[in-house]
Amino acid sequence: MATAQAHDDGTAVERRQLLNVAYRLLGSLAEAEDAVQEAYARWYALAPARREEILAPGAWLTTVTGRICLDVLGSARARRERYVGSWLPEPLPDGTEWGRTGGTDPADLMVLDESVTMAFLVVLEAMTPAERVALVLHDVFRYPFAEIAGILGRTPAACKQLAASGRRRLRTGRAPVAAAGQADAVRRVKEAWETRDIAALVDLLDPAAVMTADGGGLAQAVLRPVEGGARIAAYLMALAGAAPGPELLVRSVNGAPGLVARSGGTVLTVASFEVADGRVTRIWVVRNPEKLRSWAA
Template identity: 80%
Template sequence: MGAAGAVEASTDGPAGERRQLINVAYRLLGSLAESEDAVQEAYARWYALPRSRQDEIASPGAWLTTVTGRICLDVLGSARARRERYVGAWLPDPLPDRAEWDHGQGTDLADQMVLDESVTMAFLVVLESMTPAERVAFVLHDVFRYPFAEIADVLGRTPAACKQLAASARRRVRVARASVTAAGQADVVRHVKEAWESKDIAALVGLLAPTAVMTADGGGMVGTALRPVEGGARIAQYMVAIAARAPGLELLERSVNGVPGLVAQRAGVVLTVASFDVTDGRVTRIWAVRNPEKLRPWLRAGLGPVPG
């Protein structure tokens, strides 16, 4: 990890820290709307400070990161209760490639987001399994390279305790390491697309690991499986049944959170964004986001060429 830590420090003062803060917040929260709210709140607190207090702060960027981290920590704490009331499975917001964002929805965010291995759906789902404190310690240290002394200010714990939290989180992440190259995953995803379009159950079963799991997020707003579908054969049958019930459905190969995925649209409207985890040439996990609120940046995903 650590690629996101390459987000360059700004020379434009506090306002120029937005890109870094948005990237931190999204990795902590997995929600674009909540990330924007957290960063907005951090800036509101900065500008509410007296000018004399602002002048005393040697690094506004570090101050804003600390405050954003604390806000995200609070959000993570309350999110668990909210997600218990969520209809079906909750998945992080899927991110389009920068060129694919809808021009009316988050164009500024498209320019801010850094797509690397720390925003893949597989990685974000593992982050969801952590405690809020583990997630903050791990993301700030392992992804963004903040020292534990600064993370201690965010969590209100000792640097040694923060180091232990990050180590615990790191053990969880080891099982979610990238297992194939982007090119290798693209080949598998393309074959899945072709088999799905042709409603070829046997081909799909061959592309799916016997222990594969598909998780869908409809948020109670659209019809979808409320519980994970387990087993390659069951997933293949489910996918073909969906295709049979949705005439005119078009599948597009698109970058999803920086890796090859699929977008399903009908009449130009994006209905589903699917992410994949591939191991040894077979799909082990599928994450299908159908909640329309999470698909707003994808409204124009059917336009333009397939990313090469």
Template identity: 75%
Template sequence: MGTVGTGTDGTAGTDGERRRLINVAYRLLGSVTEAEDAVQDAYARWYGLPRGRREQILSPGAWLTTVTGRICLDRLGSARARRERYVGAWLPEPLPDRTEWGSAGGGAGPAGSPDPADQIVLDESVSMAFLVVLESMTPAERVAFVLHDVFAYPFAEIADVLGRTPGACKQLASSARRRIGAARPAGVAAGRSDVVRHVKEAWESKDIAALVGLLDPAAVMTADGGGLVGAVLRPVEGGARIAQYMVAIADRAPGLELLERSVNGAPGLVARRGGVVMTVAAFDVGAGRVNRIWAVRNPEKLRPWAADA
């Protein structure tokens, strides 16, 4: 995209906005690739403005945020139609913790450019549980909620993104808040890493009884293979059924290696075989048991994890 100048052409400081824009776009779209595309599109529009027009814009960052928000809003609308045709369940793209990548994951993309996944701040607003709930919102609700509740943008600015009044945007954010309700995560639950570690150990030893004890009786596991790899097309419900399914997977995949890794900022598991990451699993834990498992198997969504292999 090139380096932004620091002269008087109205582009000073816009390079520094990239990290924030990637963070906004990922939370809005649930995909690193789509977030990167949206931000690149916004910058292309910025550079496409006549120089005189850029010089008239007092806050390039606010302009870029507005444009990025509008691009994401449009893509959320079209994504709904695409996801209706998606094979099986659609899950957000899981994010690794760059500090766990080692030297292979140097955080640089092609030609030394920053990897967008390396720029996303891993906090509760990117937890898998949070992103899955965001998927239940309308595009307008999601934009209003994320911009206001996560990034503290005023409703007057959000109104420019959505093309609605500030009052209407406030109502959208309130509606989104109700959708989240008790489902909104309150950070990493105490003891979550221990529970995930015990799940790993029981899975490795194919101990169905131990797995059942670690899973809530009403637990639900959702897998996303995207039609590209084998995965259950519907959620598996019930701790006993999930335990049996996990052991069956281990039986069918000799040599499967399980690694404890941070997934979207919370303790999770990575399954790899022959050095290739096959599955990334995120967990929701409460009262010492696993309530939800989100297993992403679609290889297109596991590209940021290649450095972990």
């Protein structure tokens, strides 16, 4: 039987799980950490006798974290209407790749899989908060609808319908799965950019490709998506012509091959890609420095 003492012993494991849930629900590592900290604050605010009565502290914490995330998602829509330019989820580095193994950075506790690819997270943004919670908790973390019902305040049957609606949005939004040739396509984009080969870049981009940038008003970025492979190539070539150019590196971004632009040891830009049939169909560029804190080497 789980007890409060057992919970204390397993805090690190539970915190990792809660962070993984919260990040997928919110698309922000900072907000996810705040949500988990708030859940623990509520746990320790309970009277000791009340904590002893809770047979499954992990389940209790998950329910509370889910409700906190639901509230955050409900208010996020209004906040993002005031956001400067496009809003994108916060990109995650590969902790081992950056030499941060077993550290205290929340990014080190994230499990990187297809449910954190930028393509997946961007489609999640189009869902209602309830759809997002039902889909992520059930399809990604395998929570039963009976438990999700306690978070959403709805019946298990209604939660099942919400998850089904979320799946339809995923199919319509073409998320996720990283293509087998993504690493090669990203490497070729890097080479074309570095050699200023606009013809090669145009050839690598799907004619209907779309690039979305997030500067948040804190870094220079296009405010609206750039549509069309030729227009994207021209925009990237204009950036390449700026001097001095940053160092461009192929790195794991949210578990998939991406590009990182670094200058003087500081990460300035993180780009994620969607590739189909060997050509880039979507590019997501994050330049908001507040979203790049976990990339500090």
